Amino acid sequence: xxxxxxxxxxxxxxxxxxxxxxxxxxxxxxxxxxxxxxxxxxxxxxxxxxxxxxxxxxxxxxxxxxxxxxxxxxxxxxxxxxxxxxxxxxxxxxxxxxxxxxxxxxxxxxxxxxxxxxx
Numbered sequence: 001x002x003x004x005x006x007x008x009x010x011x012x013x014x015x016x017x018x019x020x021x022x023x024x025x026x027x028x029x030x031x032x033x034x035x036x037x038x039x040x041x042x043x044x045x046x047x048x049x050x051x052x053x054x055x056x057x058x059x060x061x062x063x064x065x066x067x068x069x070x071x072x073x074x075x076x077x078x079x080x081x082x083x084x085x086x087x088x089x090x091x092x093x094x095x096x097x098x099x100x101x102x103x104x105x106x107x108x109x110x111x112x113x114x115x116x117x118x119x
Contacts (some may be wrong), residue, residue, distance in 0.1 A: 006015065010057070011056055011057045014057045014079055014080060015079075016056070016057060016079045017078070017079065017083065019078070019083075019085075019086040020086060020087075020088050021088075022049055022061075022086070022088050023047070023049065023051060023052065023097075024049050024051055024052065024092075024096065024097050024098060024099050025048065025049065025091075025092030025093065025094035025112050026048070026049050026088055026089075026090065026091055026092050026101060027046070027047070027048050027049075027088075027089045027090040027092065027112075028046070028049060028063065028086055028087060028088050028089060029044050029045070029078060029086070029087045030045045030046075030048040030063060030074075030076060030079055030083060030085075030086050031043070031044050031083070031084045031086070031087075032045070032076070032080070032082045032083045032084060033083075033084040035080075035081045040091045042084060044117070045065070045074060046061060046065060046089065047063040047064050047065030047072075047074075048063065048064050048065070048092070048099075048112065049061055049062070049063055049102065050062040050063065050064050050073070050098065050099055050102060051098040051099070051100075052095065052097070057070055057079045058077070058079075059077070059079070060075055060077045060078065061075075061076060061078065062074070062076075063076065064076050064102065064103075066110075071103060090115075091114065091115035091116050091117075092112040092113065092114060092115065093112070093113045093114070093115050094112060098113075104108055
């Protein structure tokens, strides 16, 4: 079996979860499972999506939040079985697919304009 065939087989067998559509600039809450020994619990991580990268099974997204004046980023794979739910809180208006410039901004400058929808 060649490398490409093996990769295709793995991509076909791995189940990708269905989540709502989100993009860079959106504020989302990711609910994921944490295992501590024998116990498991759900933990929320709310922040702004900085980027989405890859496609299919290997797709990942980076989410950033400020905690105690320190920027915290998490890179999570979409196909991870630990992710239980993703909720889109706000739709942001940004003109780039990767908003790394947000890392340098603090306070009011780090705000992202919210998208308005017509009824």
